[in-house]
Amino acid sequence: PDENALRLDLRTPERREALGRDARGPDALGLSDPSSNQAGRATEQRELQSGAMARGGVVASSIRFDAINGTGRLHLRAVLVSGERGTSPVTEVTSGSPDETADWVTRAAFGFANVIPGAATVGLLIPIAAWYGASRRTALTLAMIFGGATLAWPYARFDFSETLAGAFATGAFAARISSIEAITTRRAVVFNLIAALAAVGAGITKYTALWFIGLVAIDAIVHPGRIPRIVTAVAIGLTAALVGIVALAGGASAPILITQLWDGLMRGWLGFPLWAGLASLVLSSGKGLVWFAPPVLLAGAGAVSFVRSHRLRAWIPIMVTLMYLATFGSKGGWHGGGWGPRYLVPMVPFLMLLSLPVIGAAVGRRSACTSEALGWGGSQSVPRSDERREGRGWRRLARWGTIMTALAGLAIQTEVVLKHPNAYSIMFRDHISPELDDYGIAIGGTLASTYADYYRIEKARSELVSPPGVPTDIHGNPLPQRGLGHVIDRDSPMVLKLWPERTARFRLTVYVCNYDGLPEEDRFQNMTVVDASDTQSVMVTDFARGEYITWTVDSRVGDPVTILAYDSGSAFPVISALFFDPDTETSGPVSPIVDRSTGGDWVGRYGRDGSLLFAWEMGPRDIGKLPSYINAVTGGERVWVDTGEAERSEIAMLYAPGFSPLLAHAWLLGNDLIHYLRPADAALQQRALASPPWRYVHGLEVHSPHPEYGLGIDLWPLAARQMFASHAGVMSAVWVLEGLFLTGLAIAAGMVVRAWKQSGPTSPIASEPELGSDVRLPHLQPETDSAIPHHP
Numbered sequence: 140p141d142e143n144a145l146r147l148d149l150r151t152p153e154r155r156e157a158l159g160r161d162a163r164g165p166d167a168l169g170l171s172d173p174s175s176n177q178a179g180r181a182t183e184q185r186e187l188q189s190g191a192m193a194r195g196g197v198v199a200s201s202i203r204f205d206a207i208n209g210t211g212r213l214h215l216r217a218v219l220v221s222g223e224r225g226t227s228p229v230t231e232v233t234s235g236s237p238d239e240t241a242d243w244v245t246r247a248a249f250g251f252a253n254v255i256p257g258a259a260t261v262g263l264l265i266p267i268a269a270w271y272g273a274s275r276r277t278a279l280t281l282a283m284i285f286g287g288a289t290l291a292w293p294y295a296r297f298d299f300s301e302t303l304a305g306a307f308a309t310g311a312f313a314a315r316i317s318s319i320e321a322i323t324t325r326r327a328v329v330f331n332l333i334a335a336l337a338a339v340g341a342g343i344t345k346y347t348a349l350w351f352i353g354l355v356a357i358d359a360i361v362h363p364g365r366i367p368r369i370v371t372a373v374a375i376g377l378t379a380a381l382v383g384i385v386a387l388a389g390g391a392s393a394p395i396l397i398t399q400l401w402d403g404l405m406r407g408w409l410g411f412p413l414w415a416g417l418a419s420l421v422l423s424s425g426k427g428l429v430w431f432a433p434p435v436l437l438a439g440a441g442a443v444s445f446v447r448s449h450r451l452r453a454w455i456p457i458m459v460t461l462m463y464l465a466t467f468g469s470k471g472g473w474h475g476g477g478w479g480p481r482y483l484v485p486m487v488p489f490l491m492l493l494s495l496p497v498i499g500a501a502v503g504r505r506s507a508c509t510s511e512a513l514g515w516g517g518s519q520s521v522p523r524s525d526e527r528r529e530g531r532g533w534r535r536l537a538r539w540g541t542i543m544t545a546l547a548g549l550a551i552q553t554e555v556v557l558k559h560p561n562a563y564s565i566m567f568r569d570h571i572s573p574e575l576d577d578y579g580i581a582i583g584g585t586l587a588s589t590y591a592d593y594y595r596i597e598k599a600r601s602e603l604v605s606p607p608g609v610p611t612d613i614h615g616n617p618l619p620q621r622g623l624g625h626v627i628d629r630d631s632p633m634v635l636k637l638w639p640e641r642t643a644r645f646r647l648t649v650y651v652c653n654y655d656g657l658p659e660e661d662r663f664q665n666m667t668v669v670d671a672s673d674t675q676s677v678m679v680t681d682f683a684r685g686e687y688i689t690w691t692v693d694s695r696v697g698d699p700v701t702i703l704a705y706d707s708g709s710a711f712p713v714i715s716a717l718f719f720d721p722d723t724e725t726s727g728p729v730s731p732i733v734d735r736s737t738g739g740d741w742v743g744r745y746g747r748d749g750s751l752l753f754a755w756e757m758g759p760r761d762i763g764k765l766p767s768y769i770n771a772v773t774g775g776e777r778v779w780v781d782t783g784e785a786e787r788s789e790i791a792m793l794y795a796p797g798f799s800p801l802l803a804h805a806w807l808l809g810n811d812l813i814h815y816l817r818p819a820d821a822a823l824q825q826r827a828l829a830s831p832p833w834r835y836v837h838g839l840e841v842h843s844p845h846p847e848y849g850l851g852i853d854l855w856p857l858a859a860r861q862m863f864a865s866h867a868g869v870m871s872a873v874w875v876l877e878g879l880f881l882t883g884l885a886i887a888a889g890m891v892v893r894a895w896k897q898s899g900p901t902s903p904i905a906s907e908p909e910l911g912s913d914v915r916l917p918h919l920q921p922e923t924d925s926a927i928p929h930h931p
């Protein structure tokens with residue numbers, strides 16, 4: 140279509156000749172690592188790495204395509220380059236390539252596979268709830284609310300591992316229950332073995348779930364069943380350890396997992412303030428569990444009654460909830476992609492078990508439900524008639540609370556089921572966050588300030604801002620606002636050499652930053668520059684906030700300009716960037732100039748002729764453009780610094796209500812609705828796109844340059860037909876999968892309806908006592924080998 144423009148950027152003949160020097164023949168690229176600068180043309184090599192090609196005498200240094208359509212998507216399938224030697228296809232283009240297609244299919248299959256453990260977790264909640272004395276109707280209601288109104292539904296569609304870890308953990312708990320209720324010793328052994336293996340599976344899937352192994356072993360001591368306590372606990376522990384060692388030893392990632400876990404703990408992996416982490420996980424507008432899964436409020440309402448009724452039986456749901464909240468409340472890495480608090484997904488089924496008293500009161504007809512029974516206070520001296528009236532009132536409250544939180548949760552999960560969470564989060568990080576003052580901390584409140592302090596907001600000013608005119612990295616992703624890298628040498632002094640292209644006189648500025656140190660640390664570097672006419676040295680101290688040292692340099696072809704860096708001995712010498720500017724002095728020596736006030740805001744002050752930011756991009760990769768009079772920069776080892784910029788860019792999305800994904804998804808889905816209902820009304824669509832929620836909540840006129848990129852319904856797997864429309868070979872499999880998916884939904888819905896109709900509060904799976912009564916459940920009786928309690 141005319142609105143889709145494909146642009147091929149061809150450089151000047153001189154530039155093509157320079158680029159051609161790196162190609163060996165018409166079909167070879169001969170690319171080298173752009174961070175090494177071995178060939179002396181950092182910018183040219185970077186462009187080659189990003190897609191330059193030599194085909195029949197024509198060299199394209201970059202391929203760029205713009206798309207404007209309903210969803211902002213353009214799939215580039217093939218590019219042909221014609222020259223004197225004929226026409227050749229460009230195989231380096233990744234969009235639509237076989238590798239990309241295979242990767243897409245793999246991720247889609249993994250996302251499809253997550254439906255199985257997600258559904259298994261929903262199904263396992265029914266017998267677990269029955270073990271706690273719930274009626275069939277109560278158990279079914281709990282399972283349906285968990286499966287459709289909490290994080291279980293969206294994460295059964297995504298390719299994250301939390302769903303599988305949660306299924307393993309829930310399975311381990313269900314197996315332990317079965318071992319307690321087993322009528323023979325053989326069955327008890329089998330179920331304990333299954334519990335141990337499932338706990339190991341949870342730990343291998345997510346190393347933060349390793350504690351389930353310990354929980355299962357401890358539960359064997361607390362509730363032994365037919366097998367002696369110590370025997371069961373030791374057997375579970377040894378089995379889990381043996382399987383875990385074998386699994387980790389057989390995986391290449393095992394040493395990395397252990398190393399990263401230890402390194403993370405040493406770096407303060409659990410150093411986030413607990414109060415701020417708990418408030419963020421539970422209440423923040425961008426990740427709060429109560430907003431993204433409202434039915435968990437029922438768990439808070441029923442927790443006291445659940446513990447009173449089941450006492451020691453309630454210890455695993457309570458312990459799992461507390462451990463997850465404490466761990467990830469102290470962990471500074473709970474933010475990032477996904478929908479709501481992704482790391483808490485394995486905890487949610489255990490947390491929802493605490494809601495059984497409330498759900499039981501909501502769906503039951505004859506259960507007593509008083510404030511005292513629910514643990515909300517009350518008096519035992521209340522007359523019987525008043526107690527019945529109070530019970531009806533609390534039962535009505537429980538029913539409305541269950542209905543409203545379930546409907547709210549269903550609507551919230553529908554938002555992310557219809558639109559992938561990355562549609563908004565990428566838009567925010569790349570286009571909206573850079574427009575906010577100080578990352579939006581002021582509108583985020585106290586929690587935002589605490590979060591920013593943890594991610595070193597005080598050091599942000601020493602990080603180098605992204606260079607102008609380079610909007611994306613080599614993969615096409617927008618660059619962050621700030622970043623930092625070093626070139627180092629483990630043997631002092633570090634030697635960098637600048638190889639001149641021609642004779643020139645210019646100003647060379649070196650940026651040094653002791654980023655990982657503290658301002659009060661006693662550290663210094665001796666910086667020396669040797670050029671064609673002079674040698675000058677500068678001692679820099681206390682450079683934690685970054686310093687610029689500028690020399691006036693005379694260069695001569697064949698005689699490299701040398702930079703020597705000597706460290707005080709407490710660390711490696713570091714240099715973060717080089718900047719090149721025209722000389723303002725006509726002749727004569729000029730003393731070096733030290734700038735301690737600019738920080739990382741170098742744009743407009745340095746680098747008019749060129750700049751080179753060492754290891755600024757993750758990889759690490761240098762970024763920048765060398766001036767025409769410098770052919771190469773050699774020496775040193777590149778080290779990328781994780782500055783926390785990615786985390787800081789999410790502050791407003793996490794803590795400012797107007798930027799919450801909940802409101803943003805509603806805004807984008809509203810635009811989709813307008814697009815489908817009024818496709819010809821372009822003015823209305825533009826007004827809707829220009830009316831984001833933060834405009835009304837915070838009064839901010841901050842807009843993404845392309846909000847239409849967030850449009851489009853992502854109803855997987857029905858969208859598979861669109862994604863694979865050009866892949867005739869897989870369309871039959873897509874139709875089969877969609878048919879199975881829809882058939883399974885219909886069957887499941889029918890089974891639930893049938894089970895609901897056949898069940899009732901008077902025909903429970905297991906005895907469901909009246910709330911507040913003193914009746915002791917059969918399974919709470921003392922356990923002996925001669926009288927093992929059993930529930931079908």
